[in-house]
Amino acid sequence: MKLLQCYIDNIITTALTEDINYIDAAADNLIPEDHRSSAYYVAKDTGIVCGIEAAKRVFELVGGNVDFKILLKDGTKVKNGDIIAELEGSTLTLLKGERTALNLLQHMSGIATATNKCVELVSGTKASVTDTRKTLPGLRALQKYAVTVGGGKNHRFNLSDAAMLKDNHIDAYGGITAAVAALREKIGHTVKIEVEVRTLDELKEALETKAEIIMLDNMSCEEMAQAVKIAGGRALLEASGNVTTENIRSVAETGVDIISLGALTHSVRCFDISMKIRKS
Secondary structure, eight states, X not given: OOSOHHHHHHHHHHHHHHHHTTOOTTHHHHSXXXXXXXXXXXXXXXXXXXXXXXXXXXXXXXXXXXXXXXXXXXXXXXXXXXXEXXXXXXXXXXXXXXXXXXXXXXXXXXXXXXXXXXXXXXXXXXXXXXXXXXXXXXXXXXXXXXXXXXTOBOOOSSTTTOEEEOHHHHHHHTOHHHHXXXXXXXXXXXXXEEEEESSHHHHHHXXXXXXSEEEEESOOHHHHHHHHHHHTTSSEEEEESSOOTTXXXXXXXXXXXXXXOTHHHHSOOOOOEEEXXXXX
């Protein structure tokens, strides 16, 4: 994974502490310390694998003494019945790490799978599929990594990455033009400005400010097509709000540059994967 190992380790350690506390009441009282088992991960649906390195790291941190052989790497398309990884080693470690490893692997694979579906649906258009800041607390970087594994791109990671004026900023400050002008007086030259607009009139105003990116909030496809013509390439146009797999193709065909979906991270369905210990 491209993410810092210490970042991943912090997430895993927090999850393990939450799940085990100080002992595993079943495994620690049932399984001898020298007991060994073999196991495997099997896909139970069709989709994209993501998070296998994080799953491997869980077993290293929870006790070690497990040989974790990755058969299918992140980004691999799998189908029901495909073996993703094989494990051999301490039975105690396998049992203690099972749930935490699967929670991460299933969640990240679900995001990658959902993203990949959206990317395929807009194939042939110029629109790129991106995530949002609607992520689970503490998991943002893993979730955004999963989006890239699915073929999508990342929106800003946090509030420091770009100056994005949403409706509440604009309403609180007193308008698009005034807010953008005030921002330009203070931000550095490397910081881009994105403005959220709700109407075509607001779009025209935002274009006059020379904002680099304009978000079209909850507009119809007809309105977005008009927005593309009005903008004429003067700013990147981002479609956001009420985008689903049913309408994402139509949104992309309006000519927008970016389609952002909070659903990729805030309400995605976990991908079904099981860990099975082979009977001795």
